[in-house]
Amino acid sequence: MSDRFDVLVIGAGVAGMSVVHSLQAQAPQLRVGLVTLQAPGQAGATPWAQGGVAVAWGQDDSPALHTQDTLAAGAGLCRQDAVDALTSEGPLRIQELLELGADFDKHADGTLELTREAAHQRRRVVHCGDASGREMARALARALPESVELIYGQLTRILVQGSRVVGVQLDGQRSLAAPQVVLASGGVGQLFAATTNPAGAEGQGLALAYEAGAQLRDMEFVQFHPTALAVQGHGANLPLLTEALRGEGARLIDETGEAFMAQYHPAAELAPRDVVAFALWQHRQRGHQTLLDARALPVAQRFGQVHELCLKAGFDPAVQPLPVTPAVHYHMGGVAVDLWGRTSVQGLWACGEVSSTGVHGANRLASNSLLEGLVFGHRVGQALADADFRQAACLPTAPQVELRQDPLAMARVREILWSGLGLARSQQGMEKALAALERLRDRLTACGSTAHTVASLMVSSGLFRRESRGAHRRLDYTQTSPHWAGHTLLVPGQAVQLQTLQANLSTPDLLARSL
Ligand SMILES: Cc1cc2nc3c(=O)[nH]c(=O)nc-3n(C[C@H](O)[C@H](O)[C@H](O)COP(=O)(O)OP(=O)(O)OC[C@H]3O[C@@H](n4cnc5c(N)ncnc54)[C@H](O)[C@@H]3O)c2cc1C
Structure with a gap:
């Protein structure tokens, strides 16, 4: 096989795999390569997601209400048309996921169980226990078309000729030609000393897009999760203790046993994510320890993944409060794209966490990022089907x-x-x-x-x-x-x-x- 593709998708998380599924439905004749550091289903942050996907699914809910909540969280910087696309197309994308076999939690009558998270007016988080991302990634990966070529490698350059993309360099040396390249390479958490993000989330795609001439937007907006398990010796990566624990009654206490959140916000543990994270930071600055007391909850039964992570780190949530610290969780900024994932460089597209579609504004609403990957990954696939697939006569020589x-x-x-x-x-x-x-x-x-x-x-x-x-x-x-x-x-x-x-x-x- 030659090293010429019609489309190369960089990243096999929810966004990259959604592009592939959508492209397959629109234009199955295209030669598509999926480049990733890890196997689809296990790659990137997607399988680590715990809480679930926000979507206007319930009888009492609507895309308009979901839009309202998303705009409120975004603190004036959301792009309304992007949010409308997210919330109105979300239910269709969840329906497709169910058809692919995603096994989300259901009531006895077969309807989807929905949970409520902070700053959502309605119960709208579709989930699979506390391992929702794993289930989504599994379903998307299992259904990847056989015609898609999996390429294990690290993107090291985006090759541009004139003003348009002509291919990529992988692993510092190997060049692949493609007139259309989609970046779906995830976040930046691993550039911070404490993060919930997996290895590989170093923002390489962002830097390479910028070097290729793409505009970046809102790069300063980084979301901190208040409750990462504060363990030693794990490098930058800290296990996440999902917000749902606090939703179910877990308390934030300090070394004296005092539940301190009421000092900082009337909603205490249920205050918005950024407020709780900042309160923890302040309390720690005042010399206190910060702990999450989940002893009253059936953690092993209800939060299997969290339970496993805690035991692995040497903590038993049933018998001891868990040391927690804020940690970098999500990057709202990214490669500036339009509503169809086009960047400012011809032939270069972006979706998922690496992109800035404008849906998150200055602060992401909880559980909107998996949905963004599904909706905008799908949109990129749709728009790509009509792209120009003429190959460059030859690739520029790229230094190793x-x-x-x-x-x-x-x-x-x-x-x-x-x-x-x-x-x-x-x-x-x-x-x-x-x-x-x-x-x-x-x-x-x-x-x-x-x-x-x-x-x-x-x-x-x-x-x-x-x-x-x-x-x-x-x-x-x-x-x-x-x-x-x-x-x-x-x-x-x-x-x-x-x-x-x-x-x-x-x-x-x-x-x-x-x-
Ligand atoms: C612990 C945790 C819990 C979360 N919980 C939720 C939740 O409940 N709900 C929610 O909506 N969001 C949640 N999020 C956020 C959400 O999981 C991510 O924003 C989302 O999965 C990102 O998807 P993605 O497809 O953009 O990127 P990722 O899933 O991160 O995939 C990135 C892909 O790019 C590849 N890659 C990266 N760099 C390179 C390179 N240089 N060369 C080649 N390949 C590369 C990786 O190998 C991978 O295949 C959570 C995040 C974390 C870390």
């Missing part, structure tokens, strides 16, 4: 990239971002972080340079936005300001700029800017 990273330098990046771009930010802290990253530049060469690029762009965007909004909380600018009610936009080769909401990207805008 050394794959080895300096582990100490990467650990330093994690510390820098954790302290400089953490839960509480300031000009001084972010300037210090930028300077520290600059000093590290020479050690972050080759493959590690993507970490440097992404980290620097995130901090620059955070410095630029002189307000607090959604997940971007500054100690020196504590208010939300109408002046900043817009997106931070990174156009390669230019300084960070503010993009007004009215100028939300349509495809012609995006392409015009890149030419």
Whole structure:
């Protein structure tokens, strides 16, 4: 077989696999390659998702209500048409997942069980115990068409000729030709010292898209989950203790046994995710330990995955409170795309966590990201079917990239971002972080340079936005300001700029800017 594909999809999480399914339905004749670091079904953050997928499914619910909640969480930065697409197409995508065999929890009468999560007005989270992502990934992976070629490898370059994509480089040396490339490479959590994200979530796709000329948007918006299990010796990755534990009555206590959340918010444990995360940060700053007491809950029966993770880390939730810390969980920013996943580079598409569709604004509503992967992955597949599949006559020569990273330098990046771009930010802290990253530049060469690029762009965007909004909380600018009610936009080769909401990207805008 030659190394020429019609479409290469980079990433086999919910977003990448949704693209493949949708493409198969629209244009089965295309030669499609699916590039991933791990096997589909086990790849990326998708199988780690615990809570489930938010969707307007219940009798008392509607896409309009789901839209309302999503916009409220997004703190003024959501793109309304993208949110409408998310909420109105969500039920169709869940129906398709059920038809693929996803075995979500059901009532005795066969209807789907729906749970309620913080900031949702209705019960609308479709789930499979506390291993919902695993079930979704299993169903999507099992049904992957045989014609799709699985390619294990690491994306190291996006090859561009003139102003359009012509292929990719994998593993620092091997080039594959493709006139259409879809980035579905997930998040950035592994660039922070504490994260719930799996290995590989280093934002490489973001950096490579930027190097290929793509615009990035809202890079400063990082969501912190309040309750990661604070264990030693696990590197950056910490096991997640799902929000549903608090929903079912688990309490946040300190070393004195006091349930401290009421000091910080009237809704206590059930306050919005960013409020609880910040309260934990403050309580820890005051010298306290933070623990989740789930002893009164049937954790083993109701939260099998959490139970397993705790036992593996040496904690028994039935007999002891669990040490918890906030940790980086989700990146709202990403490669700027239109409603069909087109980036500002012709032939380059993006969906899932690596993209910025505008559905999450400044703060993601819980359980909306799996849905985003399903809906916008499907949309990319639909739009791709009509794309231009002419191959470039030849590929540009791409210098080899050394794959080895300096582990100490990467650990330093994690510390820098954790302290400089953490839960509480300031000009001084972010300037210090930028300077520290600059000093590290020479050690972050080759493959590690993507970490440097992404980290620097995130901090620059955070410095630029002189307000607090959604997940971007500054100690020196504590208010939300109408002046900043817009997106931070990174156009390669230019300084960070503010993009007004009215100028939300349509495809012609995006392409015009890149030419
Ligand atoms: C612990 C945890 C719990 C969560 N719970 C929920 C939840 O309950 N509900 C919800 O909606 N969301 C949840 N999320 C968020 C959600 O899981 C992710 O946002 C979503 O799965 C991202 O899907 P994706 O397809 O964009 O990327 P991923 O699933 O992360 O897949 C990324 C893919 O890209 C590949 N890749 C990455 N870099 C490269 C490279 N350089 N070269 C080649 N391949 C590459 C990876 O191998 C993988 O195949 C949770 C996240 C975590 C970490």
